Amino acid sequence: MENSNDKRLHRTLVMAVVDALYSIYNEDEYADKVVQKTLKRDKRWGARDRKFIAETVYNMVRWKRMYNEIAGTKGFYSRENIWKNFSVWAVLQGYKLPDWRGFEETPSRRIKGKFDELNKIRKFRESIPDWLDELGEKELGEKWTKEIAALNQQAEVILRTNRLKTSPTALKITLEKEGVNTTQNPDYPDALILTERQNVFQTEAFKNGLFEVQDASSQLVAPFLQVKPGDRVIDACAGAGGKALHLSSLMENKGQIIALDLYENKLLELKRRAKRNGAHNITIRPIESNKTIKKLHNSADKVLIDAPCSGIGVLKRNPDAKWKLQPEFIDEIRKTQAEILQNYSAMLKPGGNLVYATCSILPSENENQVKNFLEKNSNFSLVEEKKISPSKTGFDGFYMALLVKNASK
Numbered sequence: 001m002e003n004s005n006d007k008r009l010h011r012t013l014v015m016a017v018v019d020a021l022y023s024i025y026n027e028d029e030y031a032d033k034v035v036q037k038t039l040k041r042d043k044r045w046g047a048r049d050r051k052f053i054a055e056t057v058y059n060m061v062r063w064k065r066m067y068n069e070i071a072g073t074k075g076f077y078s079r080e081n082i083w084k085n086f087s088v089w090a091v092l093q094g095y096k097l098p099d100w101r102g103f104e105e106t107p108s109r110r111i112k113g114k115f116d117e118l119n120k121i122r123k124f125r126e127s128i129p130d131w132l133d134e135l136g137e138k139e140l141g142e143k144w145t146k147e148i149a150a151l152n153q154q155a156e157v158i159l160r161t162n163r164l165k166t167s168p169t170a171l172k173i174t175l176e177k178e179g180v181n182t183t184q185n186p187d188y189p190d191a192l193i194l195t196e197r198q199n200v201f202q203t204e205a206f207k208n209g210l211f212e213v214q215d216a217s218s219q220l221v222a223p224f225l226q227v228k229p230g231d232r233v234i235d236a237c238a239g240a241g242g243k244a245l246h247l248s249s250l251m252e253n254k255g256q257i258i259a260l261d262l263y264e265n266k267l268l269e270l271k272r273r274a275k276r277n278g279a280h281n282i283t284i285r286p287i288e289s290n291k292t293i294k295k296l297h298n299s300a301d302k303v304l305i306d307a308p309c310s311g312i313g314v315l316k317r318n319p320d321a322k323w324k325l326q327p328e329f330i331d332e333i334r335k336t337q338a339e340i341l342q343n344y345s346a347m348l349k350p351g352g353n354l355v356y357a358t359c360s361i362l363p364s365e366n367e368n369q370v371k372n373f374l375e376k377n378s379n380f381s382l383v384e385e386k387k388i389s390p391s392k393t394g395f396d397g398f399y400m401a402l403l404v405k406n407a408s409k
C-alpha cells in the first residue's frame with residue numbers, strides 16, 4: 001500500500017471511474033468495453049489520467065468483494081454505494097481524501113483495520129464469491145490458493161507476431177520507432193511483451209497486420225496441433241479467430257483452415273482480422289445444424305477444439321467475470337464441452353491430430369473431459385497434455401491435450 005500525502009484525487013477522473021463502475025455493475029457491460037468508452041470521453045486527458053481511470057476501474061472491479069465488506073455495500077450498486085467503495089479504495093491506496101461531499105465521514109483507521117482482518121481469509125483476500133472459492137478448492141486442493149492469487153494480478157499486454165508479414169525481431173524495431181517498447185521471452189517464440197501498458201491498436205504496425213494481441217499461454221495452442229503448410233485444418237470453435245490466424249501463419253498461408261462457430265458475427269470479425277493479417281487460407285462457416293458437422297466427417301488432417309469454458313484461467317484479463325460467472329453456467333458448459341468433443345472429433349481423418357483446449361484451470365473442464373472421451377472412444381489416444389499454471393508462468397491459465405485418431409480403425 002502506498003502512503004504518499006502528495007497523491008491527489010482529481011474530481012473529473014473520479015467521476016469517470018464512478019460512472020464506469022455504475023455501467024459495469026448495473027448495465028451488464030463488459031469492463032474492458034466500458035473502460036475503452038470512458039477513455040474516449042475527454043480528449044484532454046493525458047497518459048497519466050487515462051492510466052488512473054483504467055487501473056482504478058479494474059482494481060475496484062477486481063477487489064469488489066473486499067471493498068463491499070469493508071464499506072458495508074453488499075448487494076446493490078447505487079452511485080452512493082460506489083462512492084463508498086471508492087473511498088475505501090482511496091484510503092487503502094494512501095490518498096488524502098479531499099473535502100468532497102460523501103467523503104466527510106470516512107473512517108480511515110477502521111478501514112485499514114478491517115482490511116487487515118479480512119485479508120486473512122482467502123475468499124475476501126482474493127475477492128471471490130463463496131461458491132467459486134469452494135469449487136476451486138474442491139478441484140485444485142492446496143494449489144488453488146496460489147492460482148487464484150496469480151489470477152488476481154494485472155495481465156501484461158502481449159503481442160503475437162504475424163509471421164506472414166514480419167519476424168519478431170523486425171517487429172520489435174518497427175514498434176520502437178512508434179514509441180512501443182517490448183521484450184522477448186525464449187519460451188514464446190512469436191511473442192513480444194510490452195514493457196509499459198499502452199494502446200497498441202492505434203499503431204501503424206497493428207493497422208498493417210504485423211501483430212495481434214494474444215496472451216502468451218494462448219500462443220502455445222496453435223503450435224500444439226503440429227500443423228504444416230498444405231494441411232486441411234478445422235478450427236471448430238473459431239470465434240473471432242485468435243488461434244485460426246496463428247494457424248494460418250504457421251501454415252505459411254498454404255492449405256485450408258475451415259473456421260466454424262455457432263455465431264456468425266464472431267466469424268465475420270475473424271474475416272476482417274484475416275484480411276488485415278494477409279491470411280488468405282481461412283474459410284468461415286457458421287454452424288447451422290448438425291448437418292454442417294456431418295458434411296465434414298472424416299475430412300480434416302487436423303482439428304482444433306478451442307472449447308467454450310468457464311474462463312477461470314483468464315480472470316486476470318476479465319476480473320468482472322468473477323461476478324458474472326454462475327455455478328449453473330459451469331455445469332452447463334461442461335456438458336457442452338463433452339458434446340462438442342464427441343461430435344466434432346468425427347470431422348478428423350484417421351491418423352490425424354486433434355487438440356482440445358480451454359482457458360480454464362479446472363480439471364472438470366480439462367483432463368476429466370479428455371479422460372471421459374478416451375474411455376468412450378478407443379480409436380483415439382492421448383499423445384501429450386499441457387496444464388499451464390498462472391502462478392508458475394505469470395500468464396493466463398490454459399489446458400491443452402493433443403490426441404491422435406488411430407489410423408487402423
Ligand SMILES: C[S@@+](CC[C@H](N)C(=O)[O-])C[C@H]1O[C@@H](n2cnc3c(N)ncnc32)[C@H](O)[C@@H]1O
Nearest residue numbers: 236237238239240241242243261262306307308
Ligand atoms: C474459447 S472461445 C474461442 C476462441 C477462439 N478460438 C480464439 O482463439 O479467438 C470458444 C468459442 O466456441 C464457440 N461455441 C460455443 N458453443 C459452440 C458449439 N456448440 N459449437 C461451436 N462453437 C461453439 C463460442 O461462440 C466461442 O467463440
